[in-house]
Amino acid sequence: MHVKExxxxxxxxxxxxxxFAMLIFGLIFALAGLAVFWFFGRNAGxxxxxxxxxxxxxxxxxxxxxxxLRRTTVVNPQKAVIEVNEDSDGxxxxxxxxxxxxxxxxxxxxxxxxxxxRTETELNRFLSNPAAKTxxxxxxxxxxxxxxxxxxxxxxxxxxxxxxxxTYIFDRDRDVLLIKRESLRGTRVTEEPLAGLxxxxxxxxxxxxxxxxxxxxxxxxxxxxxxxxxxxxxxxxLARRIEDFIKPGVRIxxxxxxx
Numbered sequence: 001m002h003v004k005e006x007x008x009x010x011x012x013x014x015x016x017x018x019x020f021a022m023l024i025f026g027l028i029f030a031l032a033g034l035a036v037f038w039f040f041g042r043n044a045g046x047x048x049x050x051x052x053x054x055x056x057x058x059x060x061x062x063x064x065x066x067x068x069l070r071r072t073t074v075v076n077p078q079k080a081v082i083e084v085n086e087d088s089d090g091x092x093x094x095x096x097x098x099x100x101x102x103x104x105x106x107x108x109x110x111x112x113x114x115x116x117x118r119t120e121t122e123l124n125r126f127l128s129n130p131a132a133k134t135x136x137x138x139x140x141x142x143x144x145x146x147x148x149x150x151x152x153x154x155x156x157x158x159x160x161x162x163x164x165x166x167t168y169i170f171d172r173d174r175d176v177l178l179i180k181r182e183s184l185r186g187t188r189v190t191e192e193p194l195a196g197l198x199x200x201x202x203x204x205x206x207x208x209x210x211x212x213x214x215x216x217x218x219x220x221x222x223x224x225x226x227x228x229x230x231x232x233x234x235x236x237x238l239a240r241r242i243e244d245f246i247k248p249g250v251r252i253x254x255x256x257x258x259x
Contacts, residue, residue, distance in 0.1 A: 001227035003238070010170040010245040012226055012238075022163055030156030037149035042069060044107045044139040046097075048077075048123070053130050058097060060106055074104050080123035085110040095119045095139075106139065115139055161185060168216075168226055170194065170246055177216065179224065192218040194246050201235045204228075214239050 004011040041064060048058040058077055062070040077097035083105065085092045092110035096103045106119070119137050126135040161184055169178035177192045196219030204211050212235035213228040226242075229235045 001238070003241070005241075005245065008171065008173045010242060012168040014164075014166045019163055019165060022159060026156045026159030026163070028156070029159065030153045033149035033152030033154075033156065036152070037145070038064065039109055040111065040145045041141050041149065042107070042109075043141065045137065046106050046119075046123070047134070047136040048126055049134045050126075050130075050132060056127065060097075060104065062108065070108065072104060074099060076100075077104075077123075077127060079127060080120045082116055082120050083110070095123070097123070111142070168224075170242065172246065177218070177224075192216075192220060192222060192224075195219060197246065199239045199242060201232070201239050203232070212236075214242075216242075 002013045004013070042062045043064070044060070044062050046058055046060050048056055050056050054076070056076055058074040060070070060072040060074065061068060074097045077099050079098050081096055081098055081103070083094050083096050083103075085094075090112065092112050093116045094105050094107050094110045095116050096105040098104075116139075119139055122135060122137055126132045164181045164183040167178075167180040167182075169180070171178060172194075175194045177194055177197065179190045179192065181188045198217040200215045200217065202213050202215060204213055209230070211228045211230055212232045214226045214235050216224045216226055218224070227235070227238055229238075
């Protein structure tokens with residue numbers, strides 16, 4: 001918390017580095033969700049056509065929300081196989097077409113979706129049947145692929161939208177506490193009377209750390225968190241500075257609160 005003082009005003013402002021850290025965290029969550037959706041949310045499809053008895057042409061296409069991302073032509077595939085990616089957390093799979101020169105995967109990633117068995121069976125049935133003229137197969141992503149990115153991206157966006165630059169102005173001339181919050185959603189300004197204002201320093205503890213927060217209690221019953229510190233002395237110092245500025249009529253109490 002950045003503190004500025006003039007003859008008639010004491011101003012507390014959020015430090016930009018704190019907002020920047022929260023912005024980075026929000027962007028990380030949002031981008032992680034989008035990255036998962038980009039790589040694993042694709043719809044894979046393959047359409048094979050028999051031009052002659054011994055001539056087959058297959059078109060492989062990957063799309064994301066209707067946008068074509070990859071299109072590959074495979075001429076005269078001999079068979080379809082299931083490729084396995086072995087991992088300590090569990091095996092994943094994908095279907096590939098085998099030609100005389102190459103192995104061409106239908107998808108750019110491996111997955112645990114069970115549709116790969118059906119895809120491999122239908123393709124091999126078509127390739128082994130000279131009378132079959134065409135086959136078309138879609139491999140849509142499983143439902144959880146949409147849920148995971150939605151949660152991560154949504155959480156990141158909410159963190160970013162929740163960011164606010166807060167300013168608290170203790171104005172002795174007007175005898176008010178001016179509270180200004182600026183965010184992506186706009187600016188909100190409220191006022192509270194300094195008369196009857198009380199300050200407390202609270203100890204907030206959890207399993208990982210302890211922080212000390214300076215609270216202002218207004219005569220209207222509003223409880224406002226002005227700042228938080230990792231050291232008790234810093235919180236007490238700010239509370240005393242506010243008291244010295246707006247006295248008389250202000251007292252400081254120390255409370256222990258277990259979260």
